[in-house]
Amino acid sequence: MSQQTVLVIDDERDIRELLTITLGRMDLKVDAVGTVAEARHALAERHYDLCFTDMRLPDGSGQEVIELIAADYDQTPVAMITAYGNVDAAVTALKAGAFDFVSKPVDIQMLRRLVRTALKLAEEKRTGATAGGPATGFSDRLIGDSATMQQVRSTIGKLARNQAPVYIAGESGVGKELVARLIHEQGPRATGPFVPVNCGAIPSELMESEFFGHRRGSFTGAVADKEGLFQAAHGGTLFLDEVAELPLHMQVKLLRAIQEKAVRPIGAREEIAVDVRILSATHKNLAALVDQGQFRQDLFYRINVIELRVPPLRERRGDVPLLADFVLKQLANKSGGTPVRLLPEARQALEDYDFPGNVRELENILERAVAMCDGDRVDASDLMLPQRTPRQAAEPSVAMHGHSAVSGAAHGTIPASPPAHAPASDVGLDDYISNLERTAIMKALEESRYNKTAAARKLGITFRALRYKLKKLGID
Structure with a gap:
């Protein structure tokens, strides 16, 4: 196998030499240039497995290089070298197609991890493979043949190929965590951990310890060192679900951790470098919360480099029968029996229903129907769908939670x-x-x-x- 080659573009000789020595010790061949013109010439002359470019160059900008590579050499991952704390440039670079970014002064260990991940990505692009192997089960887990779901699947595939933070928007129950998992599993971090955290489920006073960890004796009750969520996700993906629930003081600390790629456990003297990809989600309108002063604008821009909207079930009604059949098969597998069958009127009732709770509500409805039906067939009355008036249409009903009074259940009503x-x-x-x-x-x-x-x-x-x-x- 031929030696892999990296192109370094930076007008500072010290940076070029540092990268050349570091990458050389990783058994990589390095070409180092100092201008956009030299970079154009080098890219035209040979193939590169990875590229690093500085943000500011004598005859242009690193942004030009990123856009050039994205347009003409899209098999080559490119990372931006930014000045310390220049988040705006990093976000702009990621939106333009950069794989990741490195801040000056360059952290050697972080650089090596980035290089290994980027080269793995380049190899997958070249061979058409994915980090997690063939995408078996991919379509089965994100059910739907509608045009909107085909678009979501296509976007997931693209997002998996870079390290840009992704904000997943959508109503409750649409499957935002599933989408996040698929982005993780289809990308070069698939062998690393996927750590989901519900930001609304952690008490405010425990958040810093949960996210960043703590040292023994740092506060009452800290009887041992504890690893935080960032450290647990090292080398993989941290999924911040319901990110809108973070209090403002924690938003500040989270922003710093994302920007600096480092955390300081409570009671520790030094920061710990962490290598995580950030995916986040909420059912709330995050932009509106920014306008209302409830969510920091700088954090919003940092986690919302790319936005992926997951459509509600009512916008893809044609997928309901497929989803229903899939859920019924899963329920049968759990119980060890054979799947029950939906009668035509039951299928029609499901297709006509708005599903304010989306896929999660569909699962609850079918689980209850399987338990309540006679024999192996589910009719419309077994579904116990709530009768919804126009005024109620925007509000979830008792039935969506899968609860029913026994006395009512005997008559198929709630x-x-x-x-x-x-x-x-x-x-x-x-x-x-x-x-x-x-x-x-x-x-x-x-x-x-x-x-x-x-x-x-x-x-x-x-x-x-x-x-x-x-x-x-x-x-x-």
Whole structure:
């Protein structure tokens, strides 16, 4: 196999020499030039497996080089060398097609990791392979033949080939984490960790420790060193779900960690270099939050280099039957049985429904229907889709969460509201309904001497429905 070659473009002799020595020790051949004109000539003369270019050059800019390579030499990954803290230039370079960026002064260890990742990417482009091997199961996991989903799949493939931060926009339940995983698995970081974190689930006072880690004794309760999420994702991808939920003080710290590619654990004296790709998502309008002063504009621009919108289910109704069949097969695999069949009226009811909870709601509806149906067929009444008025159309109903009162389930309906003796409004409706179910089930079990078949008959539901309820409510 021939020696891989790297082109370095920088007008500073010290930087050219540093990169030449460092890359040479990695058994790479290096050509180093100092101007845009020399770079054009070198690119025209030979193929390069990787290119580094400075931002400012005597006869032009590194941006010109990036755009040239993206247009005429797209098999060659290119990384921008930026001045310390010049985030705007880095973001612009990534949008133009740069693979990644390196800040001056150059961190040698970070540089080596970047080179290994970039060369792996170049090899995959050349052979047409992906880091995770053949894309078996790719289409199966992102279901849909609609034009919008074909576009999403195509975009995922393109985004997987660089290291630019991606912001995944979409409503709750559309599959934003799945999209993030696919971007990770289709790219050169596939062998590294994929670390998802729900930013809204971490208490504010614990966020810094969770993200950056801490040293033993740094605060009360810190009985041992702890690795943070950035360190856990080192060499892979960190997925920041519900990023809009980050408090402002944490947004500042996160921005610095992303810019400097380093974190300082609580109680540590020195920063630790981290090599992670950042993917983020939220169902909220992040741009509107920036306008309202609730989200930092500089962080928004840093994580939103490229935006990928995942469409809601109502914009791809033709995909609903495919998704339904896939979910039913998965449910059958879990239970070890054969998939139930949707009757035509049930299929039509699903296609006509708006799905405010999107794919997640579809899964919940079908899981409940499988538990409640008789035999191996699901009809429209088994779906128990809520009757939605125009006023309710924008609000999720009780049914989307997969909860139903036992007494209502016997008749295929779900109470639209709790009875008159329901507790005060500060008690969650889901919890209230679950308590009703638990009480009714326990009473039926006691009266039937814990014969589940007899208990199901008393409740007016199938044995399979009772088994589902017992599992859901945690009743042994």
